[in-house]
Amino acid sequence: MTSPVPPDNPQSPWPSAAEEAAQEPSAESPQMASASYRLAYADIDFLRRAELRPVRLQLELLKAELVQQEEHIDSTVVIFGSTRIPEPEAARARLRAAEDAAAAAPDDRELARRAAVARRIHDKAKYYDEARRLAAMITQVSQRNGHRDYVVVTGGGPGIMEAANRGAQDVEGKSLGLSIVLPHEEHPNRYVTPELSFQFHYFAVRKMHFVLRARALVVFPGGYGTLDELFETLTLIQTGKVHPVPVLLFGREYWQRIIDFDALVEEGTIDPPHRELFQFVETAEAAWAAIHGFWANKNSAKSVD
Incomplete structure (x- = not known):
């Protein structure tokens, strides 16, 4: 005999879904043993059918939304970056190993390429520390308003995302991680606040939660x-689908090498004002000053002091 399940809402006269599922009798006949007899919401095989994709999309949207409401999270600061940029000590160790391997086989072009890549990753490892410091600074502000505003959110993975969640934990604060199911994806990094660690199947729903x-x-x-996340946000701002927010690109040298934004203006595929939807920064202090200044100038109702 199953144990009684307490009602979700003691004020409601109706039994909850959990109560009814717990009271479902054991299969006493072929009819009751049939999959068609299962309660729809308790039938995992049914919920996984292709035709139920719209329902699963809604469930993914609602789960993270309701938890954030219950945690009283009103606003966030999203921090993105490569999963491949480790903390500086690890980057130094990988560089030494790659250069030693290349030196031992000077004619091996692949080892030479790997050493060159390891050098570039090593040079970008400073951003791990900047992401960590920035997240700590933002989280200290968030703590002063009870973690309602300016809560750090990342994709929950390694690299830069780990650094940001780690920075929040450094000051004993909360941060979110929005992980995605991928064939070779790492587990959520250990610095994400457990009750704010979410997993998504659908990229679209996950991206919506980053922006909401x-x-x-x-x-x-x-x-x-x-x-993908950068251009998604720039497109939403450009088209007026979301209100403008600061979009800060760490590392002018990197971004100007990877994307020729000025060429987009010159080619006429974006207007000159669209080039101003983002700005470059190099340090955690500059990034926070830009965020603080933007909302101060907007006379935001949410205090950032």
Whole structure:
């Protein structure tokens, strides 16, 4: 016999879904043992059907939304960047190993290429520390308003995302991680606040949650995923689908090498004002000053002091 399940809402006269599922009797006949007899919301195989994709999309949207409401999170600062940029000590160790391997086989072009890449990653490892410092600074502000505003959110993975979640933890604050199911994806980094660690199947829903509460987007050097999030946000701002927020690109040298924004203006594919939808920064202090200044100038109702 199953144990009684307490009602979700003691004030309601109706039994909850959990109560009814717990009271479902054991299969006593072929009819009751049939999959068609299961309660729809308790039937995992049914919920996974292709025709139920719209329902699963809604569930993914609602789950993270309701949890954030319950945690009283009103606004966030989104921090993106490469999963491949480790903390400086690890980057130094990888560089030494790559250069030693290349030196031992001077005619091996692939080892030479790997050493060159390791050098570039090593040079960008400073951004791990900047992301960590920035997240700590933002989280200290967030702590003063009870973690309602300016809560750091990342994709929950390694690299720059780990650094940002780690910075929040450094000051004993909360931060979110929005992970995505991928074939070779790492587990959520250990610095994400457990009750704010979410997992998504659908990229579209995950990206919506990044933008829903965002008061700023901070973008460190990264690859396809980082570029996707950057251009998604710029497009939403450009088309007026979201209100403008600061979009900060860490590392002018990197971004100007990777993307020729000026060429887009020269080619007429974007207007000159669209080039001003973002700005370059190099330090955590400059990034926070830009975020603070933007909202101070907007006379935001949310205090950032």
